[in-house]
Amino acid sequence: MSHVNEQVAEQVTKQNPEVSQDFSPIFEEIQGMDQNGAVNVLIQAAGQAQASGALSVRDSVMVAQAINLLQPGSI
Numbered sequence: 422m423s424h425v426n427e428q429v430a431e432q433v434t435k436q437n438p439e440v441s442q443d444f445s446p447i448f449e450e451i452q453g454m455d456q457n458g459a460v461n462v463l464i465q466a467a468g469q470a471q472a473s474g475a476l477s478v479r480d481s482v483m484v485a486q487a488i489n490l491l492q493p494g495s496i
Contacts, residue, residue, distance in 0.1 A: 464488050464495065 454462075467484045470476050476484065488496050 460491050464492065 467476075467488065471481050471484065485496055
């Protein structure tokens with residue numbers, strides 16, 4: 422684990438003692454991301470944007486169609 426990652430892990434466990442020592446910094450988590458993982462992250466981000474009202478109705482329809490093309494049946 423890099424020095425920065427060790428510092429982040431230490432700060433998180435100090436602020437949240439219930440967090441386990443198996444804390445995995447985000448930069449280490451993304452190292453194994455593949456295309457399916459990337460698509461899932463984008464779908465989740467689009468869902469959050471839509472749920473928060475950040476997208477117009479037109480944009481929501483476009484995002485829904487794009488998700489449907491990439492992962493049919495997921496929405």
